[in-house]
Amino acid sequence: MTYRIAVLPGDGIGVEVVPQALRVLEAIASKYGMSFQFTEALIGGAAIDATGHPLPTETLELCQKSDAVFLGAIGGPKWDTLPVHLRPEGAALLPLRKHLGLYANVRPCRAFSALIDASTLKRDVIEGTDLLVMRELTGGLYFGEKKRETIEGGERAVDTLVYTTAEVERIVRLAFEAARKRRGEVCSVDKANVLESSRLWRETTMRIAADYPDVTLTHMYVDNCAMQLVRYPKQFDVIVTENMFGDILTDQASMLAGSLGMLPSASIGGQVALYEPAHGSAPDIAGQNKANPLATILSAAMMLEYSFNQVEAAREIEKAVEAVLNKGYRTGDIMEAGKTLVNTVEMTDRVIEELA
Amino acid sequence: MTYRIAVLPGDGIGVEVVPQALRVLEAIASKYGMSFQFTEALIGGAAIDATGHPLPTETLELCQKSDAVFLGAIGGPKWDTLPVHLRPEGAALLPLRKHLGLYANVRPCRAFSALIDASTLKRDVIEGTDLLVMRELTGGLYFGEKKRETIEGGERAVDTLVYTTAEVERIVRLAFEAARKRRGEVCSVDKANVLESSRLWRETTMRIAADYPDVTLTHMYVDNCAMQLVRYPKQFDVIVTENMFGDILTDQASMLAGSLGMLPSASIGGQVALYEPAHGSAPDIAGQNKANPLATILSAAMMLEYSFNQVEAAREIEKAVEAVLNKGYRTGDIMEAGKTLVNTVEMTDRVIEELA
Ligand SMILES: [Mg+2]
Ligand SMILES: [Mg+2]
Structure with missing residues (x-):
């Protein structure tokens, strides 16, 4: 089965984490008889810079004829002073959801055992959430x-x-x-x-x-x-x-989970659903290969489950993420003493190793 | 200075905790040159049973000509099936606040050091809040x-x-x-x-x-x-x-503080302010001398501060509550291993001892 994915990296760390999640999808594809056709398009500040509008018509049309939309993050200080009708969030994400008929936002929140100490809540309160x-x-x-x-x-x-x-x-x-x-x-x-x-x-x-x-x-x-x-x-x-x-x-x-860097999300309800990490474009760390790719990788797992009903493949990605955390690999946002600091690409490498 | 207080114990544990807070006020009065004239009136379910309405005219008139209103708690399963216009909360508390012109609810939230382990948040997160x-x-x-x-x-x-x-x-x-x-x-x-x-x-x-x-x-x-x-x-x-x-x-x-049993509140903005614990009437433990009187005692301290500008007296009550907790006295709702379980009256006795 070939799935056509509209890939919208967007701005800031979106540009870094989205390609990593696509690597994970590629890595798991053949095992489950899937193949992906990724088509990239502009959205947000990147689209404003290139075309003058945060949601170009070509982007919207691509999304409408795809099987799913995979988004990174939108916005940044460079575009914050634009008039409201051009600002990335209000003029791109909301209309995109509207055009796709997406009326439900889904946010799972799971406490990964290895990260519980990063939560401000006590271990016995959060464990198993x-x-x-x-x-x-x-x-x-x-x-x-x-x-x-x-x-x-x-x-x-x-x-x-x-x-x-x-x-x-x-x-x-x-x-x-x-x-x-x-x-x-x-x-x-x-x-x-x-x-x-x-x-x-x-x-x-x-x-x-x-x-x-x-x-x-x-x-x-x-x-x-x-x-x-x-x-x-x-x-x-x-x-x-x-x-x-x-x-x-x-x-x-x-x-509850201690870090926004772990939380995937989906917007569903229409023909074509949209998947994106819950975190934003994090302009302060953009372009430094520091961003946590796990929320985006987990969003890819949600896409497999919700849009393609590839539940087993989704579970395998989630388990790989959990295994990597259990082995002590951490990006900066979830780093603790005694753990191994890795960058965006290295973290993804570890996840892909677990899938092998 | 004599302060005229409209005392409305209400329902459930309100009837038990209000008299205890009044004992604390009496205990501290002469030291600060205060005297209190407490006039009790019916409100809530108790008022329905006696008069057919949860906010009798006499109660409202008493409140309007008092210097402050001191309330316990309102409602209980006995009155939950009444028509909306007679139900204790909607037909007593809201109209009372409206008649008194109270447009601001004030809820302090302080983490008592002795109770921090009862919070679901970690000690270092909550300490000093x-x-x-x-x-x-x-x-x-x-x-x-x-x-x-x-x-x-x-x-x-x-x-x-x-x-x-x-x-x-x-x-x-x-x-x-x-x-x-x-x-x-x-x-x-x-x-x-x-x-x-x-x-x-x-x-x-x-x-x-x-x-x-x-x-x-x-x-x-x-x-x-x-x-x-x-x-x-x-x-x-x-x-x-x-x-x-x-x-x-x-x-x-x-x-954050771990228990509703510790939280006072005030409704202010009009001529006459209203003070009450943040907890409800707790019908499940009513009449058993088990209720935590500290939220009500702390509400009395708020009354001294906000309505009468008796800031020092208020601080002294708050410190007494803190001292009693530090000595390990606990009502059931905040009980932990190794502490001393006391009932409603005993807890108040301990607070009054600290004031001496
Ligand atoms: Mg929000
Ligand atoms: Mg509420």
């Missing part, structure tokens, strides 16, 4: 109508939080599907005691649950969830929640 | 217009997030005032990259900051703040934020 946050991406407060008006003595600003039954239903189904492949537990996070949109969210979730009798559904208020993620993160399997709650909780959950 | 979250209480998403409408294929639910310049200005001023009495740092938390209300919040905060040149102002996005509270909580002095963000962040921050 293996959760996944599914965040709605296209609705809610960030996309609702906004306005500002002058009133007596100042101004009045308004944001609007809107959800429809259909929007809730489709992401909740994805969460139930994901839970089926995991431990069979969905925790739906809302604020149904005060928000009308959360009441619709909860009612819809309860209705959909009837189609998944093999999955256990619980509900939790968002403030309690923020508390429980610190108190006892092991209790969670799949968390599903609306856009802004997900924005907050995924960032909080990302701290 | 001493922050205060100031949450806007009357505006934002929880109080904006809500609606639900039928559309093709389902429903559409809407919540509205509204803030005015005046609403932001008054709470931000309180935050700057609080920071002046602490380490002089305000971190304003918003989501100004996507929300119009947050942009108004940030502009207003920056303008008000000019009146407080002695205080350092920083801004942080809410998702980053949720991450930073786990990563490095010591960086914060005063956090000020809007209603829903504050709801989430205060609950998350409450986990």
Whole structure:
């Protein structure tokens, strides 16, 4: 089976870590009867410099006709002073997701045993944590109508939080599907005691649950969830929640594992899904062969699992990453005393050795 | 100076911990030239049982003519099935705060050295944490217009997030005032990259900051703040934020100290402020002399400081609590091996001994 991948390295360390993840994919391909056709395109600051726009039409068209999109990172100080409609994040990533119909962001958060001491939480609290946050991406407060008006003595600003039954239903189904492949537990996070949109969210979730009798559904208020993620993160399997709650909780959950350098992510729900590391372009270490490639390598594993249903190949990559960590290899961001410091390419070499 | 306190024990363990905090106030009164006139009134489930309504008019009137309101806890399973307009929390606490004009909730979060091992965060991460979250209480998403409408294929639910310049200005001023009495740092938390209300919040905060040149102002996005509270909580002095963000962040921050049983709170901004422990009515342990009275005792200290400017007396109570913990006395909720288990009354006895 040949998979056509749109490869968008983007900016900063994206340019360094993406090729490393592609090496890992190449290394595992023949063993699972896969082959890859990688086609590179510009996005973000690199695209602005070359074409004047962060999401060129050719890039978008390439993505739409590919089997999956594999992205590095976007943005950097060079483009931070551009007008909003040209800034890499707002004018590239959001429209790209929109055009591809991607309404769900998936962020697994797994505590690698070898890295637990890098977490600010105690070992017994974090050990064994293996959760996944599914965040709605296209609705809610960030996309609702906004306005500002002058009133007596100042101004009045308004944001609007809107959800429809259909929007809730489709992401909740994805969460139930994901839970089926995991431990069979969905925790739906809302604020149904005060928000009308959360009441619709909860009612819809309860209705959909009837189609998944093999999955256990619980509900939790968002403030309690923020508390429980610190108190006892092991209790969670799949968390599903609306856009802004997900924005907050995924960032909080990302701290459990100790480093953003380990966290993959996927945006799914359309025909073509998008995979990228949870970290950014890290301009401070770009171009120095220092970046941690593991989040990107793990994003490649997610692509194999979610887009191509190559679950075994995905597991093998994840196990290789774990083995390399257990052997003590570390990039700078996760370095501890007594471990072996390696650079971006060397870390990838170690992962590929484990696959052999 | 005689202070008239409206005492509202409420439900569950509220009935047990409130009298203990009053004993502490009595114990310290004469030393600081204070006397207290405590007048008890009904609120919550107890008020429903006696009068049919969770916030009787006599209770509200008493509060309005007192110098401060001292509350225990509200609610319990007995009243959970009542219609919403009679339920203790929604029909008592919210209207009480509204009538008293209380627009700011203040939650200090201090890591007591003796309790650090009860935190899920590592000792070196939590040690020395001493922050205060100031949450806007009357505006934002929880109080904006809500609606639900039928559309093709389902429903559409809407919540509205509204803030005015005046609403932001008054709470931000309180935050700057609080920071002046602490380490002089305000971190304003918003989501100004996507929300119009947050942009108004940030502009207003920056303008008000000019009146407080002695205080350092920083801004942080809410998702980053949720991450930073786990990563490095010591960086914060005063956090000020809007209603829903504050709801989430205060609950998350409450986990840092290891137990809700230690956290006092105040609702301020009007003529008469309200003080209460951050924990609830804990029906499971009510009536057993097991509850931790320290959050309520620390709430009494906050009352002395915020409402009566009796800062020294407040500090003395806080030090007494710390001394008792250092000597190893623990109620069940914070019990650890090797410590001395005490009940509600005994714990208070120990605190009063330290004041002597
Ligand atoms: Mg975020
Ligand atoms: Mg809360």
